[in-house]
Amino acid sequence: MGTDARALSRRAFLSATALPIADGLLQQQSALAGDQGGEKGTPLKSGLVLRQRQPENLEFPFHSLESFITSNDRFYVRNHYPVPPVDPKTWKLKVEGSVDKSLELPLEEVLKSESRTMTVTLECAGNSRGFLVPKENGVLWELGAVSNAKWKGVSLADLLDRAGVSKNAVDVVLVGADAGPVADPKSPGPISFARSVPIEKVKKNEVLLAYEMNGNLLPVAHGFPLRAIVAGWYGMASIKWLSRIVVLDKPFDGFFQSIEYSYFERKNGLPSLVPITAMQVKAEIARPTLYEVIPAGTKYRMHGAAWAGESSIAKVEVSTDGGKTWNGAKLLGEPVPFAWRLWEHSWDVPMTKGRTTCMVRATDSQGRIQPMERDPDRRNYMISHVLPIEVNIHSASSQD
Ligand SMILES: Nc1nc2c(c(=O)[nH]1)N[C@H]1C(S)=C(S)[C@@H](COP(=O)(O)O)O[C@H]1N2
Numbered sequence: 112m113g114t115d116a117r118a119l120s121r122r123a124f125l126s127a128t129a130l131p132i133a134d135g136l137l138q139q140q141s142a143l144a145g146d147q148g149g150e151k152g153t154p155l156k157s158g159l160v161l162r163q164r165q166p167e168n169l170e171f172p173f174h175s176l177e178s179f180i181t182s183n184d185r186f187y188v189r190n191h192y193p194v195p196p197v198d199p200k201t202w203k204l205k206v207e208g209s210v211d212k213s214l215e216l217p218l219e220e221v222l223k224s225e226s227r228t229m230t231v232t233l234e235c236a237g238n239s240r241g242f243l244v245p246k247e248n249g250v251l252w253e254l255g256a257v258s259n260a261k262w263k264g265v266s267l268a269d270l271l272d273r274a275g276v277s278k279n280a281v282d283v284v285l286v287g288a289d290a291g292p293v294a295d296p297k298s299p300g301p302i303s304f305a306r307s308v309p310i311e312k313v314k315k316n317e318v319l320l321a322y323e324m325n326g327n328l329l330p331v332a333h334g335f336p337l338r339a340i341v342a343g344w345y346g347m348a349s350i351k352w353l354s355r356i357v358v359l360d361k362p363f364d365g366f367f368q369s370i371e372y373s374y375f376e377r378k379n380g381l382p383s384l385v386p387i388t389a390m391q392v393k394a395e396i397a398r399p400t401l402y403e404v405i406p407a408g409t410k411y412r413m414h415g416a417a418w419a420g421e422s423s424i425a426k427v428e429v430s431t432d433g434g435k436t437w438n439g440a441k442l443l444g445e446p447v448p449f450a451w452r453l454w455e456h457s458w459d460v461p462m463t464k465g466r467t468t469c470m471v472r473a474t475d476s477q478g479r480i481q482p483m484e485r486d487p488d489r490r491n492y493m494i495s496h497v498l499p500i501e502v503n504i505h506s507a508s509s510q511d
């Protein structure tokens with residue numbers, strides 16, 4: 112690797128760890144929602160939408176989507192527990208389980224490994240839950256529990272090579288420093304936020320342990336000092352405030368992948384709960400927004416983003432008549448593996464005023480297309496069916 116990356120990030124970290132900057136970050140983090148007032152569902156000063164104050168859950172205002180990269184202060188935040196106190200001076204990453212040699216790595220050691228950079232879109236498995244009827248339990252996200260950033264860190268595969276993974280290993284558990292009790296089913300005390308990833312996915316270099324986000328130190332809200340980025344998967348696997356990595360010879364059955372973040376898969380006609388993994392193909396409309404008033408007889412720029420998890424976007428289509436007819440949208444920029452693709456479409460808005468429903472649907476490179484209807488086997492996760500956005504066409508001449 113170049114001298115730049117290692118030297119620079121090491122310096123950034125060493126100074127960060129020596130100074131009370133980490134305390135500053137913590138204060139900044141807890142001030143994020145608290146200081147800014149705001150009712151649930153309303154925008155904070157940062158522009159993020161408050162969904163829950165404690166633990167802090169903040170939504171990216173998807174209608175403001177303008178660029179491929181989401182800036183750090185606009186990236187959605189999904190927390191299950193209060194942000195854990197992490198002191199970078201004493202922080203260590205434990206690597207244990209089915210390995211030749213357990214490791215306890217201080218931050219410096221992690222930073223010494225060869226760095227990699229990946230642009231990866233994270234979508235919460237509960238994104239768009241607010242659209243479900245009847246109303247579901249859980250955080251009622253609209254369109255913005257999804258964001259895209261450039262992450263820099265070390266490949267989990269490289270780190271595991273140092274520990275020497277046993278040949279019987281099948282699963283790698285990522286454990287966060289945050290923990291809390293679970294009410295239903297009642298847990299025997301606090302449970303850490305944790306999630307496993309199969310060893311094959313790790314070996315493909317698709318799991319990054321990131322310490323930088325969009326060229327800056329990883330913000331506390333996003334997992335400082337180190338978080339996992341599991342490329343192509345829903346966000347729940349991208350463990351923040353990483354503290355332990357446990358290699359197992361059997362699949363892990365933790366709460367956050369067997370009870371929460373699981374869905375019904377039909378095997379021989381029998382529904383069985385399986386962990387949620389890769390993101391489904393999905394497109395969303397940034398503009399127009401729900402109930403937006405659009406002038407009749409004009410050209411309107413519809414735009415948004417589409418993503419397909421471990422696959423890639425082949426096609427995006429839009430409808431402005433409630434799904435009766437569909438038109439191809441233009442895919443913008445170049446495809447980037449594991450990142451969303453922006454799209455746009457120029458709509459010739461009709462002269463007739465009244466309500467109409469806009470829709471978007473994406474198809475991936477394997478021919479998978481977004482369904483029109485919600486699949487109940489998915490419980491209240493993986494909400495990727497076509498979402499109707501009703502708008503009002505308004506004639507410029509009349510005042511109503
Ligand atoms: N330690 C820890 N990691 C976590 C979570 C958490 O609550 N604790 N939430 C997960 C979920 S459900 C999502 S969608 C992503 C969100 O990452 P972000 O807050 O950086 O957007 O973090 C994941 N990693």
Ligand SMILES: [Mo]
Nearest residue numbers: 235236346347
């Ligand atoms: Mo999530």
